[in-house]
Amino acid sequence: MEHPPSPETSGALRQQVRRLTDDWRSAGRYTPRSDSWLRSFDLEFSRELAARGLIAMTYPKEFGGAGRTHVERLAVTEELLRAGAPVAAHWIGDRQIGPAILRHGSPELQEEIVPRIASADAVFCLGMSEPEAGSDLASVRTTAEPVDGGWRINGHKIWTTQAHRATHAYLLARTARTDRKHDGLTEFIVDMTAEGVSVTPIIDLSGEHHFNEVRFDDVRVPAHRVLGEVGGGWRQVVEQLSFERGGAERVLSSYPVLVELIAEAARHGADRELRSLLGSLVARLAVLRRLCFEVARAMDAGAAPVQRAAALKYLGNAFEYDVIEALRRTGLARDAAPDSVFGQALLASPAFALRGGAADVLLSLIARQEARS
Known part of the structure; x- marks a missing residue:
């Protein structure tokens, strides 16, 4: 049986994003932060991404897109979130509104709105x-x-x-x-x-x-x-939520905290308990990234993977909470100021389980799928 391609096959795209974020960060043009896809807004940065073809990646070229796959888009979004980059200006439009208009909008609506999302001129x-x-x-x-x-x-x-x-x-x-x-x-x-x-x-x-x-x-x-x-809006909403719930942002909102946890452990030494904790978190992250990849592959096949996206959001939110709690439990969260890595994630965390659907809603979607299996 042929194995599906790995997310790492998009290495060139990852390197492109890393160079851009490294340059902007080194120049002091942004400070990495948790929950950047919702809280860190910089329209200039979004337009820089658009000029490089890193927004509207899966959209058809006639609408200003790049005609790439959702798997390739996943590689880019992972790198942006890993870097804590300021992507809030384009995130919602790029992630779900553009795809929804391409699937259900009239030709007139597509021509009016989609190219503006692709250029980061439309903020949703x-x-x-x-x-x-x-x-x-x-x-x-x-x-x-x-x-x-x-x-x-x-x-x-x-x-x-x-x-x-x-x-x-x-x-x-x-x-x-x-x-x-x-x-x-x-x-x-x-x-x-x-x-x-x-x-x-x-x-x-x-x-x-x-x-x-x-x-x-x-x-x-x-x-x-x-x-x-x-x-017919309800059917479309349910489909659209697979784009909203099934992305890397449901896993990586607190990623800067995990980076800090690993760095602190390296600086001060990690005992057996901390090594075990870090190993568990990294293993869970690997599984969640794989699930993101499977959702992206399903979208590339033309599907709207509602249940898989719901499972990803439910499990991803638990992981994001546990990363924050791990930093607290180890005593490494010495700086809890609102603008610190830990403070930012802690203040953002109450919303993790609410936006995009509460846990009970997600479990209901998953249960209905299991009942049909």
């Missing part, structure tokens, strides 16, 4: 969660009503990452009231500069601003900005 936020609809997305109350030439949207979204910097929002809204709450949902692409859109910051415990509340008051959206089928 996700209008999914609401005050009473977090992981239970089917309970959203934001509405979209048909009007001449398009739709009128009213509603309230919360925990909307980088909404204050975004040019566009992906929005899930209810277009029909039905007996089954999963029906009657529709996806839209909304300009954040449209009249009626307002953004209110949510400042976290460290004083950082990346979360927001977003309100939509009689916001007009052109008809062509519907993503996919009217009323």
